[in-house]
Amino acid sequence: MKEIGVGVIGMGWMGEVHSSAYINYKLKFANKNISPKLIICSEILKERAKAAKDKFGFEEYTTSWQAVVDHPKVEVVDITTPNALHLEIIKYCIQKGKHINCEKPIGAFPKETLEAYDLTKNYSKQTCVGFNYRWAPLVQYTKKLIDEGKIGKIYSYRGRFFSCYAADERGCYSWRFEKENGLGAITDIMTHAIDMALYLVGDIKSVNGTLKTFISQRPVAKEGASHYAKADKNAVLKEVTNDDYVAARISFQNGCEGFIDASRIFFGPTSEHSFEIYGSKGSIKWNFEEMNTLHLFLREEDEAAMGYRKIYSSPIHPYHHYFNPSNGSSIGYDELKVIEIANFLEKIHNPKFNNFVDFEAAAKVAKVINAIISSYESKKEENI
Numbered sequence: 001m002k003e004i005g006v007g008v009i010g011m012g013w014m015g016e017v018h019s020s021a022y023i024n025y026k027l028k029f030a031n032k033n034i035s036p037k038l039i040i041c042s043e044i045l046k047e048r049a050k051a052a053k054d055k056f057g058f059e060e061y062t063t064s065w066q067a068v069v070d071h072p073k074v075e076v077v078d079i080t081t082p083n084a085l086h087l088e089i090i091k092y093c094i095q096k097g098k099h100i101n102c103e104k105p106i107g108a109f110p111k112e113t114l115e116a117y118d119l120t121k122n123y124s125k126q127t128c129v130g131f132n133y134r135w136a137p138l139v140q141y142t143k144k145l146i147d148e149g150k151i152g153k154i155y156s157y158r159g160r161f162f163s164c165y166a167a168d169e170r171g172c173y174s175w176r177f178e179k180e181n182g183l184g185a186i187t188d189i190m191t192h193a194i195d196m197a198l199y200l201v202g203d204i205k206s207v208n209g210t211l212k213t214f215i216s217q218r219p220v221a222k223e224g225a226s227h228y229a230k231a232d233k234n235a236v237l238k239e240v241t242n243d244d245y246v247a248a249r250i251s252f253q254n255g256c257e258g259f260i261d262a263s264r265i266f267f268g269p270t271s272e273h274s275f276e277i278y279g280s281k282g283s284i285k286w287n288f289e290e291m292n293t294l295h296l297f298l299r300e301e302d303e304a305a306m307g308y309r310k311i312y313s314s315p316i317h318p319y320h321h322y323f324n325p326s327n328g329s330s331i332g333y334d335e336l337k338v339i340e341i342a343n344f345l346e347k348i349h350n351p352k353f354n355n356f357v358d359f360e361a362a363a364k365v366a367k368v369i370n371a372i373i374s375s376y377e378s379k380k381e382e383n384i
Contacts (some may be wrong), residue, residue: 004348006036007068009089010081011043011052014103014130018078019056021337028322029342034349036341039073065089069096076101076348083108084181090116094123099348101128101341105191106359108182110366110373117363126351128344129362131195133273135339137331138294138311140318142277142284143200150298152281157250157258159197159276161189162269166244172221172229177240184242186211186369190262192273194365195357200277202254203364208381209248209372214265216240248372292330 006022008015022036040060043049053061062068065085069077069092077093079086079102087107093100100120106129107113120127133139145151165171175181176188198204219235247261263269274287285295285308292313300306312328315321319339323331343356367384375382 001033001035002349003035003037004075004345005039005071005073006076006078007039007071007074008041008052008058008078008080009065009068010079011041011048012080014080015041015043015052015078016056017334017337018080018101018103018341019052019058020334021341022078023056024334024338025341025345028338032342032346032349034345036076036345037073040068040071042068066092069093069098075099079103082175082181083187084175087112087116091119094119097125099125099127099344101130101344102359103130104195104362105129105182105187105365105369106362107366108187110187110370113359113362113366117359117366120359126344126347127359128340128347129357129359130337130340131192131199131357131361131365132333132336132340133192133288134196134199134357135319135336135343136286136288136291137313137317137320138286138291139196139200141294141311142286144318145284145296146200146277146279150281151277151279151284152299154201154252154254154256154277154279156278157197157201157252157256157260157275159193159258159260160272160274161193161262162266162272163189163262163264164267164270166215166264167267168230169215169217170219170230170233170235172231172235173218173238173240174221177218177238177242179241182242183369184213184240184244184246185262185264186243186246186372189264189273190246190260190372191362191365191369193260193262194368195361196273196275197250197252197258197260198361198364198368200275201252201256201258203252204250204368204371204384205253206251206381206383207248207368207371207375209246209375211243211373211376212245213240213242214244246372248368248375250368291332292328 049061076099217237219231244265245263282298294311314327371382
């Protein structure tokens with residue numbers, strides 16, 4: 001079994017999720033031919049970097065991301081920093097010949113994502129981007145049903161990602177609310193909704209989009225606080241400079257029509273990444289908040305028997321069996337990250353492996369985002 005050294009840059013929540021995924025990969029995908037070893041982690045706060053080293057068993061820690069990329073034992077660089085740093089780190093990784101796993105949306109802005117793709121499309125090493133929701137076993141099953149024609153010709157697609165992480169106006173200001181560090185909901189969570197639509201239905205031909213900021217000021221956070229932190233009523237306020245909500249009517253190349261929207265400020269939905277797909281032979285509904293349940297309608301000869309059936313994620317569905325052997329026993333978000341890591345490492349081991357998500361997928365999403373923004377500015381439909 002080949003051992004491969006991993007360095008993680010950024011040890012906030014997502015850095016911890018990625019680090020845990022490498023560890024759990026070794027436990028859950030033990031029959032694979034590659035074994036990741038956590039070599040070094042970096043974080044601008046020294047105490048957080050050291051805590052991460054101790055918690056996850058890294059050999060070393062540092063406050064310099066360059067030191068991670070330069071480390072001779074690191075072959076895979078995992079990037080979970082704020083989006084504005086991604087492109088600079090990616091460029092340095094390319095110089096040093098490292099495999100790159102970068103959280104979505106890769107760049108702070110679509111043009112940076114497209115630049116990262118251009119730099120790596122002929123790169124000798126592998127890339128990966130964190131569109132992890134497509135790895136849910138029942139999403140994989142949905143893709144199988146569509147590809148096999150069980151839903152028929154796809155007429156309509158409805159997708160959304162509603163999160164409440166910024167619904168409270170006391171929610172602390174962070175880099176996520178600064179336009180100079182990247183766009184708002186459109187790159188933070190709409191990217192997932194767009195990727196899901198592209199993955200399940202196919203390429204998008206045109207869009208008609210809108211963006212909106214509802215909460216114009218946020219209290220300033222303490223250093224190192226996450227975008228989930230809350231402030232008291234006496235905190236200093238700062239202007240929000242990017243979008244809270246985005247919506248787009250979409251037309252697919254295959255004739256399907258649809259609508260996708262995303263929000264970070266709606267109360268009620270906590271992490272409602274969902275889709276509804278309507279075809280000539282049936283329909284499918286899925287919601288990440290209940291990710292182990294799928295609602296499937298298939299046209300029957302007996303009209304009395306027609307209706308939605310509820311399907312539970314089970315070992316018969318893709319990837320589920322790696323985590324438990326029981327029908328209907330749930331898996332969660334962290335398991336999706338393990339699957340993401342597993343497919344990335346398999347691609348490193350076997351370059352012919354094709355069930356993975358690289359920077360090309362992120363570039364396709366970036367082009368759709370550009371078109372949504374252009375449509376909002378021009379007030380008309382824009383082609384991709």
